[in-house]
Amino acid sequence: MFRQAAESRIVVNAHRINRGEMPEWPKRGEDSDFWFVDATDPEDGAAKVVELVRSRIPHRYGLDSIRDIQVLCPMQRGALGARSLNADLQKALNPNPSVRIEKFGAIFAPGDKVMQIENDYDRDVFNGDLGTVLRIDETEGLLIAGFDGREVDYPFGELDTLLPAYAMTIHKSQGSEYPAVVITLATQHYTMLARNLVYTAVTRGKRLVVIVGQRRAMAIAVKAGAGRRRWTKLQEWMKPRRGD
Known part of the structure; x- marks a missing residue:
């Protein structure tokens, strides 16, 4: 990652996540390019995502809600998934x-x-x-x-x-960068929570990263390594049968 600001907390925390360590959160009153917004439940999180994209980030950082801010989600389903958030953001930003x-x-x-x-x-x-x-x-x-x-x-x-495309899955964002990203991370995404997924999401943001959700979900993802083991019958199907 080549960035002008070597002290960027985005860079620091991307490396921490990649090493399996929890990110460092800014202290109250501290200026930062990396934030966590706690959500009590998925519906609360969805409302906070809309508020961040529609007003808080544009007012504080001078960014355009549609052009400069990209919402990234681990999956399509759920109140904090890309499908539902697209509908919420479409109503808020293009009413x-x-x-x-x-x-x-x-x-x-x-x-x-x-x-x-x-x-x-x-x-x-x-x-x-x-x-x-x-x-x-x-x-x-x-x-x-x-x-x-x-x-x-x-x-x-x-x-x-x-x-x-107000919101998209993290998978779809690979290879792209955006001035600001808002990332949803909740325990309802449990099957998708993995270190490499969060690392990919965080490194999409050039100037600002805001994570909305539950810190427990972040801890699960950071500890999960490259990904969860997928249980399939492939190994069983590949075993030679008697007489083969």
Whole structure:
């Protein structure tokens, strides 16, 4: 990691997590680029994520809620999962769009942050690319999204390759960096809590990392090593049978 601020707590804590140690939290009144916000339950955590993204981080750090802040979650399911938080953040950050459509279980409106979820060589957009819905043409049945200053048309019937992206899974964020990340970490994510997952999430943030959830979940993840052992029948299936 090459950063100008060698004293960055993001860097310090990323190394600590990678070594299996708990992060160092800032003291009251101390300025920091790494914070933990306690949540009593998933619903409380979801409300705090929305508050952080909509107002607290933009007001304190001068960052844009949609362009500069990315919410990262261990999994899709649950109140602190990417699916539910996308709905919460969409309502908070884009509350009164001129038009909205629902396709393939997702809602899209002008102004929404979106992500391409598979490679599309014809449109020149690729898995993980982030863009913004520019407009929706209901007459033509088209959604027009902007990716790096370029307009890309999606017929309504092909919107299964696009998802709202106010929140995404940590897995989908690999290889990307964002000015600020808000990471959800709760015991409800138990099956996904692992050191390498938290390390990946923390190192996505360039200027600011805020973790929302339970410190016990962080402790579980840090102690879990590279990941939990997966129990499958693969080994049993691979054993030679009698007579083989």
